[in-house]
Amino acid sequence: MSWTIEDSIWIQIRLQCKIKLGYCSIGLRSTMTNCDMFAAITDGNSVTLTDYWARSHDTPKSDKNEGGTNDIFYDYGGVDLSGYIDVTFRRKLSTGDNFDQIINPDAKGNICWGYRDNRGGWTEHSDYGSAGFVWASSSATVFFKSSNGSKEDHGIAMSVAWGALAVIGIFVCRYFKYTAWWFYIHMIFLLAASLITIISSSEIYKDDGYNTKDITKDTNVHSRLGMVMSSLVIGECVFGFLTSYFKIFTKNVHAMTLITRAHKIVGYTLLICGLINCWKGWVLYGGRTSKALMILGFALAGVIFFVFECYQIFVRNGRRNPLVSKISCTKNEIPDKYKKMSHMKVMSMVREGKKLMFYDDLVLDVGHFCLSHPGGSFMISDCYGEDVGKYMVGCSSYGGNLLPYTHSLKAFSYLSNLAIGKIKYPRKYMLPIKEKPQHLMKFMLLFQKALNDHTFLSYFKSNNFKMSNSCSNLLWIGKHFMVCYKTKFKNVIRRYYSSIFVDINKWAYELGIANHLENIEDGLIKLIFKVYPGGLMTNYLNNLSTGDKIIFKGPLGPGLLLKSFEGNYLAFAGGTGLVPFLDLVYIAWKNLPEKSDFFLTMFVSFKTRKDGFALDILEKMQEVGEKWLKVYIITDESKDKEFLSDIIVETMKKEVTGAWICGPSGYNRHYADFLVKNGLDKNKIIVM
Numbered sequence: 100m101s102w103t104i105e106d107s108i109w110i111q112i113r114l115q116c117k118i119k120l121g122y123c124s125i126g127l128r129s130t131m132t133n134c135d136m137f138a139a140i141t142d143g144n145s146v147t148l149t150d151y152w153a154r155s156h157d158t159p160k161s162d163k164n165e166g167g168t169n170d171i172f173y174d175y176g177g178v179d180l181s182g183y184i185d186v187t188f189r190r191k192l193s194t195g196d197n198f199d200q201i202i203n204p205d206a207k208g209n210i211c212w213g214y215r216d217n218r219g220g221w222t223e224h225s226d227y228g229s230a231g232f233v234w235a236s237s238s239a240t241v242f243f244k245s246s247n248g249s250k251e252d253h254g255i256a257m258s259v260a261w262g263a264l265a266v267i268g269i270f271v272c273r274y275f276k277y278t279a280w281w282f283y284i285h286m287i288f289l290l291a292a293s294l295i296t297i298i299s300s301s302e303i304y305k306d307d308g309y310n311t312k313d314i315t316k317d318t319n320v321h322s323r324l325g326m327v328m329s330s331l332v333i334g335e336c337v338f339g340f341l342t343s344y345f346k347i348f349t350k351n352v353h354a355m356t357l358i359t360r361a362h363k364i365v366g367y368t369l370l371i372c373g374l375i376n377c378w379k380g381w382v383l384y385g386g387r388t389s390k391a392l393m394i395l396g397f398a399l400a401g402v403i404f405f406v407f408e409c410y411q412i413f414v415r416n417g418r419r420n421p422l423v424s425k426i427s428c429t430k431n432e433i434p435d436k437y438k439k440m441s442h443m444k445v446m447s448m449v450r451e452g453k454k455l456m457f458y459d460d461l462v463l464d465v466g467h468f469c470l471s472h473p474g475g476s477f478m479i480s481d482c483y484g485e486d487v488g489k490y491m492v493g494c495s496s497y498g499g500n501l502l503p504y505t506h507s508l509k510a511f512s513y514l515s516n517l518a519i520g521k522i523k524y525p526r527k528y529m530l531p532i533k534e535k536p537q538h539l540m541k542f543m544l545l546f547q548k549a550l551n552d553h554t555f556l557s558y559f560k561s562n563n564f565k566m567s568n569s570c571s572n573l574l575w576i577g578k579h580f581m582v583c584y585k586t587k588f589k590n591v592i593r594r595y596y597s598s599i600f601v602d603i604n605k606w607a608y609e610l611g612i613a614n615h616l617e618n619i620e621d622g623l624i625k626l627i628f629k630v631y632p633g634g635l636m637t638n639y640l641n642n643l644s645t646g647d648k649i650i651f652k653g654p655l656g657p658g659l660l661l662k663s664f665e666g667n668y669l670a671f672a673g674g675t676g677l678v679p680f681l682d683l684v685y686i687a688w689k690n691l692p693e694k695s696d697f698f699l700t701m702f703v704s705f706k707t708r709k710d711g712f713a714l715d716i717l718e719k720m721q722e723v724g725e726k727w728l729k730v731y732i733i734t735d736e737s738k739d740k741e742f743l744s745d746i747i748v749e750t751m752k753k754e755v756t757g758a759w760i761c762g763p764s765g766y767n768r769h770y771a772d773f774l775v776k777n778g779l780d781k782n783k784i785i786v787m
């Protein structure tokens with residue numbers, strides 16, 4: 100093609116094409132979308148010139164058929180001596196027709212072309228191309244840079260980045276968080292998608308530095324969206340690395356939550372923008388096949404996400420989700436694939452460095468889960484060997500938060516993937532009257548006694564189970580039950596309550612503190628609970644009437660893990676956290692041999708003495724068992740409170756065999772950290 104800018108109004112163009120049967124056409128954009136075209140069509144004898152307007156990658160209609168005018172005017176030429184097209188025509192630089200683009204001499208723009216040499220008429224081209232181009236008025240401004248398929252390469256690169264890599268990266272993060280590999284796939288795939296975006300977009304911008312008035316609205320939107328994405332991916336990579344940094348190296352939960360949310364929001368925004376822009380790109384520059392492939396890709400990704408979401412909601416969430424069960428609120432069947440293990444065995448593995456936890460009757464291997472835990476890896480690594488049911492159901496928190504976080508059903512669904520072993524219920528702890536599952540024991544309230552203004556002792560009876568009357572195995576001390584009920588709105592409230600063998604009324608009578616002994620029937624479960632304003636479970640328990648039923652599961656948890664009465668132990672009890680230690684003191688009192696090296700120092704904390712219970716029993720026990728027991732009762736009124744830290748440190752001067760901590764959120768972590776800071780081996784501490 101050659102041309103002459105004749106004056107400020109006219110341009111003369113000569114088209115020479117080695118075409119004997121077919122056409123050659125020139126478009127005034129880089130793509131056929133909304134593109135002004137002119138074509139020279141030959142039937143072998145003569146050449147027809149037509150002014151076209153292409154709306155998309157489809158057969159363009161002539162301007163006349165679109166409702167405009169034919170604005171190219173034949174000057175001379177037609178078919179040359181060899182039978183090829185050689186035709187010269189003219190048009191106005193600005194025709195005034197809506198279906199013609201303005202030719203701006205010496206301004207950078209694009210052209211595209213297409214041709215066919217084997218069939219008469221205006222049918223699909225056999226080849227095509229595009230280039231950066233200037234309608235130069237002198238040799239000084241000549242510019243031609245073939246795209247060489249760079250737009251198509253960009254399209255393929257971006258489709259791979261956003262249609263495949265990003266989709267897979269986000270997919271594994273959404274559905275495979277419990278695996279050890281999701282993190283690496285997520286990071287590598289999304290980093291690759293980001294780099295591809297930055298490199299490929301930069302290349303395209305380099306090629307396409309044109310005046311926005313010369314490009315179509317669609318191209319403009321596509322290009323601007325691409326620019327936004329190029330900026331966002333950089334931010335997203337930074338958020339990604341910061342998220343990992345905060346999760347792995349800090350305990351800053353607030354910053355972690357903020358950055359994780361930003362990472363998630365920007366990530367999904369990028370995915371959506373990426374998919375939209377891929378679609379826009381293929382509509383602008385691609386043919387029918389690429390559009391069809393794009394639709395297929397979108398549909399496939401949509402279907403895969405939909406299927407996995409349904410699988411997650413209806414199958415996986417249900418595995419350990421009590422909500423799906425019509426009759427039970429503890430449905431919790433555990434496939435037999437898990438190895439049978441004991442708390443003792445697991446704890447010895449933890450001491451050897453294995454990263455294990457308990458969740459009710461499951462043993463979880465959480466080694467690789469540190470990277471996945473949204474609250475930070477420290478929440479996992481600080482809790483090896485703990486029963487994490489309390490954190491999962493939302494009745495305790497890692498720190499001092501009294502409104503703890505109830506984990507989502509999805510989080511619960513990970514448990515069966517992390518599980519490597521199963522702990523059997525201790526034999527003969529619960530004695531079945533009828534063969535019924537121990538994860539679904541229905542008990543009814545028999546009666547309730549107030550221990551102070553807000554703390555109650557309730558007795559529950561079942562027709563199917565009896566609880567052993569006495570603690571015939573030291574390893575039973577300190578275990579707990581999961582208690583649950585379904586609310587009107589089908590939410591399941593689950594909380595844990597320490598089980599207790601000793602009847603404190605009988606104990607007080609035995610010590611001579613109480614002068615009346617009530618006869619209480621065998622096999623009852625006793626719970627001591629404090630009612631909190633707004634407390635979902637404690638108010639429910641407190642409002643039960645005699646005969647009302649409630650579900651128990653258990654006994655669960657490692658408990659005190661005491662094998663024999665030997666060694667020097669510390670016990671920290673906060674509020675109702677005293678319950679498991681009552682059994683310990685009672686059983687020690689009843690069973691300790693005359694000469695024993697067992698010693699227990701108890702730190703029992705209540706806000707005020709009025710808030711406490713069984714304190715007179717403990718004080719009496721202190722007198723009776725002074726050789727093996729020292730009890731500090733710490734309240735706001737007590738003198739010991741001020742010197743508590745010194746007293747604990749003093750007590751630790753004698754080698755400590757083990758320490759138990761049982762109390763509310765915050766209390767447990769405070770004392771665990773305090774003991775470690777003062778030199779006690781972390782493996783000797785049991786947080787209940």
Ligand SMILES: Cc1cc2nc3c(=O)[nH]c(=O)nc-3n(C[C@H](O)[C@H](O)[C@H](O)COP(=O)(O)OP(=O)(O)OC[C@H]3O[C@@H](n4cnc5c(N)ncnc54)[C@H](O)[C@@H]3O)c2cc1C
Nearest residue numbers: 489494594595596597627628629631634635636637675763
């Ligand atoms: C292993 C284990 C054993 C347990 N044993 C017992 C037990 O024997 N007796 C017993 O009473 N509890 C025990 N708990 C605590 C119990 O599981 C519940 O967390 C507690 O009863 C509150 O439940 P709720 O549903 O009434 O309150 P929620 O609905 O969970 O909380 C409502 C509000 O009550 C307040 N609240 C809750 N807990 C406390 C607290 N500890 N201190 C101050 N305010 C609080 C908070 O303001 C909270 O916002 C045990 C917990 C664990 C993990």
